[in-house]
Amino acid sequence: MQVAEIIVRILEKEGIDTAFGIPGASINPVFKYLENSKIKHHLMRHEEAAVHAADGYYRSSSKLALAICTSGPGATNFVTGLYTAKIDSIPLIAITGQAKSSQLGTDAFQCVDIVAMTKEVVKKSVCVLNPHEIEKIMQEAIYTAKEGRPGPVLIDLPLDIQMVDIPFDIDSYQSLPIERKQPESTAISTALELLVSAKNPIIIAGGGVILSHAEKELASFAEFMNIPIITTYMAKGLVPEHHYLNAGMVGIQVGASSSGNAIFLESDVVLGIGCRFTDRHTGALDTYTAGRTFIHVDIDPNEIGKLFNVEVGIVSDAKEALQSLISLAKASGLRNTSTRIKEISKRKTQSELKGVFRGELINPKDIFIKVNETFGDDALYTTGCGLVQIWSGQYQLINKPRIYFPSGGAGTLGFDIPAAIGASVGKGNAKTVCMMGDFGFTFLVEELAVASKYNLPIVVIILNNAYLSLIRQNQKYAYSYEHAVDMQENHGGVDYCKVSEGLGCSAERVKTYEELEDALQRAKDSTRPYVLDIIVDRQTDCNMGNDIAHIKMFE
Numbered sequence: 001m002q003v004a005e006i007i008v009r010i011l012e013k014e015g016i017d018t019a020f021g022i023p024g025a026s027i028n029p030v031f032k033y034l035e036n037s038k039i040k041h042h043l044m045r046h047e048e049a050a051v052h053a054a055d056g057y058y059r060s061s062s063k064l065a066l067a068i069c070t071s072g073p074g075a076t077n078f079v080t081g082l083y084t085a086k087i088d089s090i091p092l093i094a095i096t097g098q099a100k101s102s103q104l105g106t107d108a109f110q111c112v113d114i115v116a117m118t119k120e121v122v123k124k125s126v127c128v129l130n131p132h133e134i135e136k137i138m139q140e141a142i143y144t145a146k147e148g149r150p151g152p153v154l155i156d157l158p159l160d161i162q163m164v165d166i167p168f169d170i171d172s173y174q175s176l177p178i179e180r181k182q183p184e185s186t187a188i189s190t191a192l193e194l195l196v197s198a199k200n201p202i203i204i205a206g207g208g209v210i211l212s213h214a215e216k217e218l219a220s221f222a223e224f225m226n227i228p229i230i231t232t233y234m235a236k237g238l239v240p241e242h243h244y245l246n247a248g249m250v251g252i253q254v255g256a257s258s259s260g261n262a263i264f265l266e267s268d269v270v271l272g273i274g275c276r277f278t279d280r281h282t283g284a285l286d287t288y289t290a291g292r293t294f295i296h297v298d299i300d301p302n303e304i305g306k307l308f309n310v311e312v313g314i315v316s317d318a319k320e321a322l323q324s325l326i327s328l329a330k331a332s333g334l335r336n337t338s339t340r341i342k343e344i345s346k347r348k349t350q351s352e353l354k355g356v357f358r359g360e361l362i363n364p365k366d367i368f369i370k371v372n373e374t375f376g377d378d379a380l381y382t383t384g385c386g387l388v389q390i391w392s393g394q395y396q397l398i399n400k401p402r403i404y405f406p407s408g409g410a411g412t413l414g415f416d417i418p419a420a421i422g423a424s425v426g427k428g429n430a431k432t433v434c435m436m437g438d439f440g441f442t443f444l445v446e447e448l449a450v451a452s453k454y455n456l457p458i459v460v461i462i463l464n465n466a467y468l469s470l471i472r473q474n475q476k477y478a479y480s481y482e483h484a485v486d487m488q489e490n491h492g493g494v495d496y497c498k499v500s501e502g503l504g505c506s507a508e509r510v511k512t513y514e515e516l517e518d519a520l521q522r523a524k525d526s527t528r529p530y531v532l533d534i535i536v537d538r539q540t541d542c543n544m545g546n547d548i549a550h551i552k553m554f555e
């Protein structure tokens with residue numbers, strides 16, 4: 001059997017049934033066998049978008065997808081997508097074509113060392129030089145992508161290697177088993193003792209809890225222990241918005257919640273589960289850590305103690321750790337007696353956006369209220385970077401895990417639309433809403449043609465303030481100037497509706513509050529891709545700060 005066919009058969013047996021990519025001369029042998037396989041290939045318009053789509057597919061379905069492309073500039077276009085997936089712990093398999101093995105290192109046409117180039121943005125990258133190792137390489141790639149902290153794996157395939165015939169029996173192929181990492185029992189006991197004796201304990205639940213499908217275990221433990229929950233941005237939707245223990249989010253940008261930050265600052269013992277304590281969450285570390293004792297549960301031992309010292313570090317899968325904590329707490333009858341949980345829900349509700357809904361131009365924050373009302377939890381959501389992502393984090397109400405998909409660690413402009421394509425496909429062509437700015441819309445906008453080709457009900461909501469608005473705000477308040485950020489043409493000569501229509505989508509421009517609600521409803525009702533170019537106030541700023549105790553709030 002040819003190596004190219006072996007690869008496809010192994011992918012099928014591993015349960016991969018969806019691919020996003022672009023064929024090319026150096027990967028055509030694999031595409032030959034994809035044609036009649038069980039794997040449905042979606043033709044993308046840019047290689048980066050193929051990786052974002054595979055990323056979004058996993059986020060919505062919890063299933064691996066394949067991103068596949070040719071060599072040279074095709075392969076190098078994968079890099080940003082791989083970085084975006086790795087930093088957010090999203091597993092996928094990336095396959096790149098390559099020049100013939102005899103041409104490696106000779107600067108042949110479209111021959112680049114993509115393995116070396118991607119070393120820092122994947123869990124593992126390998127160039128197949130011995131065709132007889134392909135079974136082992138595929139086994140290890142899929143195992144590595146899913147095991148421990150998940151992430152992308154890249155396999156580079158020289159053209160001649162793909163066409164080698166070797167003995168292979170797909171019926172004898174076996175996946176490598178993956179075991180959930182168990183917590184150490186004495187560390188669980190110490191952690192529980194700290195939480196029970198704390199005056200005001202708090203749980204910080206991160207994206208690892210979602211990846212572990214541990215939302216029920218989190219709720220059970222928090223409810224039994226009477227401990228409020230704060231979610232990181234990557235865990236948005238993990239706890240229903242108005243659950244009595246949901247204290248909101250903490251952060252200096254996307255998580256900047258007046259109630260969440262205040263409740264965290266009152267806390268003395270912090271249990272972090274499946275989180276990385278990243279800078280947009282913590283802000284200045286001296287403010288974040290002062291007077292608090294930390295317990296950190298994470299599947300990646302490299303994350304524990306990486307940014308600051310913790311009292312207890314537990315290397316474990318989030319679900320396994322929570323199950324152990326629940327069992328020990330119930331067996332011992334120990335629980336925290338803090339009374340502040342009575343006020344948590346009230347304080348969170350009081351801090352929620354009330355809206356403006358007046359003025360000649362639409363306040364961008366009001367759009368999120370209307371999106372919450374129109375789409376609710378019946379849709380999936382993606383967002384990439386900029387003020388729109390920050391507003392989305394602060395004001396969108398998400399009540400379910402695995403329906404809200406941001407580019408969290410990378411903040412990748414262009415992530416939104418292709419990730420929405422993958423997410424929609426992963427949930428049976430589900431309605432998926434992209435929240436993005438007018439500048440971000442121009443990154444990978446060509447992927448709207450993909451949404452149109454496959455008749456996906458993607459809704460793109462552009463908050464068009466004709467600015468590089470996050471950079472404008474940073475220049476204004478950090479450096480007292482403004483330069484190279486004004487894009488007034490986006491309110492005049494540039495027509496995003498015509499662009500969208502030219503790519504096969506329905507589109508309309510919204511300029512007034514009176515038009516907004518009906519336009520959103522039309523977008524919701526559409527069974528095809530729909531773009532709303534909403535003209536908003538140009539100078540609206542976003543709540544943010546340098547530390548969680550000093551967030552500058554804007555009306």
